Each structure stands twice: as structure tokens, then as C-alpha cells.
Amino acid sequence: MNTRPTISPELREWILATSRAGHAPQTVVELMLSHGYDPRHSRSSVAEVLKVPLATLLADTGAPLAHRTRHPEAPLAKVGDREVKIALSMDKPALRVLDGLLTGEECDELIALARPRLARALTVDESGGQQVDQRRTSVGMFFKLGELPLVAQLEQRIAELLDIPMSHGEGLQILHYLPGQEYQPHYDWFDPGQPGYSTITARGGQRIASVVMYLNTPEAGGGTAFPEVGLTVTALRGSAVYFAYESGDASSLHAGLPVLRGEKWIATKWLREKPY
Ligand SMILES: O=C(O)CCC(=O)C(=O)O
Numbered sequence: 001m002n003t004r005p006t007i008s009p010e011l012r013e014w015i016l017a018t019s020r021a022g023h024a025p026q027t028v029v030e031l032m033l034s035h036g037y038d039p040r041h042s043r044s045s046v047a048e049v050l051k052v053p054l055a056t057l058l059a060d061t062g063a064p065l066a067h068r069t070r071h072p073e074a075p076l077a078k079v080g081d082r083e084v085k086i087a088l089s090m091d092k093p094a095l096r097v098l099d100g101l102l103t104g105e106e107c108d109e110l111i112a113l114a115r116p117r118l119a120r121a122l123t124v125d126e127s128g129g130q131q132v133d134q135r136r137t138s139v140g141m142f143f144k145l146g147e148l149p150l151v152a153q154l155e156q157r158i159a160e161l162l163d164i165p166m167s168h169g170e171g172l173q174i175l176h177y178l179p180g181q182e183y184q185p186h187y188d189w190f191d192p193g194q195p196g197y198s199t200i201t202a203r204g205g206q207r208i209a210s211v212v213m214y215l216n217t218p219e220a221g222g223g224t225a226f227p228e229v230g231l232t233v234t235a236l237r238g239s240a241v242y243f244a245y246e247s248g249d250a251s252s253l254h255a256g257l258p259v260l261r262g263e264k265w266i267a268t269k270w271l272r273e274k275p276y
């Protein structure tokens with residue numbers, strides 16, 4: 001019996017390109033599964049094209065492996081052509097302040113790209129739908145994953161810094177706050193007890209970490225507060241706060257404090273445990 005998989009030229013090309021982009025063979029398998037490919041076919045195709053032993057790829061089933069982020073270590077992390085400063089580290093919640101994650105020009109360009117597309121920011125409601133929420137009064141928009149070269153470049157930088165495939169990221173969200181606007185204390189992870197939990201996590205699973213990037217420096221106010229640990233991260237153009245919250249860490253409660261003067265622009269990247 002011929003046990004070699006039938007692999008279309010397109011699929012072969014995609015597997016090679018995905019591997020060249022830095023994804024491990026197992027991740028390529030997971031990506032295929034998330035696109036609806038049959039588990040056995042995914043595994044045998046990746047083994048064949050990337051010339052890795054079939055036994056090194058998980059025999060399993062269709063359920064992609066849960067992934068964790070790596071917390072960057074002080075003092076510096078080199079990612080591509082950037083040197084990011086780890087200005088502050090905290091264990092609980094697992095948190096890092098990342099200085100110089102973006103250049104000033106990148107911040108300005110993101111704002112310019114997002115500005116014409118802003119609408120009132122929503123939150124996820126109990127059943128997994130989107131809702132207007134009094135706790136969140138900013139306006140915002142989402143870029144699709146890799147939608148523009150700058151967006152893709154930033155997503156690649158975050159993926160490398162946190163050692164998690166780009167495919168685990170939700171689309172980049174841009175938020176704009178004016179004086180008085182805020183995002184009241186909340187968790188970014190989804191409560192397993194809420195009715196819409198299985199709908200919200202059907203794609204990508206649970207959220208495991210967030211990166212909030214500051215695209216400008218508000219004149220006053222607008223920091224990100226972590227009230228459980230008495231920490232406020234200053235919103236400074238080009239810097240970011242990364243925090244992770246495995247198994248729904250309650251210490252990751254946080255808030256976008258009201259802007260007092262000026263305005264505030266952020267880009268938020270949420271990461272999931274599985275390809276999203
Ligand atoms: O505005 C901030 O500083 C925090 C934003 C935030 O918590 C979020 O986008 O989930």
C-alpha cells in the first residue's frame with residue numbers, strides 16, 4: 001500500500017514558507033489543523049515536506065497543543081533590528097515593562113492608519129457577542145493579522161520576543177482615549193463560568209497574555225494600573241507593558257486610567273493558547 005500523502009504543490013509551498021518563517025514543524029501541523037485539515041494528513045504532509053521523522057510530530061487528534069509565552073529577561077532583548085529594554089519585571093502578575101518596543105515613527109504610522117477607521121470600542125458579552133460597555137469608553141479598531149507590512153512587522157517582533165507563533169495572536173487593536181475616557185478594571189482572560197465561554201474560546205482557546213503598546217505620551221493620566229499589586233505603568237510613546245495570566249491569574253486585574261489632559265493612543269495584542 002502506498003502510504004505517502006498526496007500533497008498539492010500549493011500546500012507543499014505553504015508548508016515550506018511557513019517553516020521558513022520560523023515555525024517549528026509541530027506548529028505547522030497545528031496551523032493546518034486550525035485550517036480544518038485532517039490530522040493524519042497534516043502530520044504526514046509536514047513530515048514529508050520538511051523531511052522530519054513522522055514520530056517527532058504529535059500523533060494526536062486535532063486538538064492543538066496549548067502554548068505559553070516566554071517572559072523576556074532583563075536587561076535587554078534583541079528582536080530583529082531592535083533592542084528592547086526590560087525596564088521593570090514582576091512575578092505576580094508575570095509582567096514586564098518594555099521600553100523601545102516601537103520606534104516613534106512606527107507609533108505615528110499606526111495612529112495615522114487607524115484614525116480613519118475608528119469606532120466605539122466594544123467588549124465581549126456573556127454569550128460571546130460584542131457589546132457597547134460603559135466600562136470602556138474609548139474608540140478603536142482592529143487590524144487583521146498581518147494586514148499591512150507595518151502590522152506584520154510588529155506582530156513578528158512580538159512573536160519573537162515572547163517566543164510564540166504569530167498565529168496565536170488576535171488582530172492588533174488600536175484604541176483612542178480622550179480626556180475622561182478610560183477602561184475600568186477588568187481581566188483580559190475569559191471567565192470559564194460565563195455562558196459564552198465555549199463560543200469565545202472555540203477558536204484559539206483561552207487568552208494567555210496581553211501586550212499594551214503606548215503610541216503617544218498623554219499629557220496627564222492614562223497609565224495602565226494593576227490595582228491588585230498597586231502598580232501603575234506610565235504610558236510613554238514607544239514603550240509597552242506585557243503581562244501573562246496563565247489559568248486566569250486574579251492579580252492580572254488592570255485598568256486604563258482616565259486621561260486627564262491630552263489624548264492616549266494604544267495598540268493591544270492579545271495572545272491565545274492555540275492558533276487563532
Ligand atoms: O488602556 C490601557 O492602558 C489598557 C488597555 C486594556 O486593558 C486592553 O486593551 O485590554
Ligand SMILES: [Fe+2]
Nearest residue numbers: 186187188254
Ligand atoms: Fe485589558
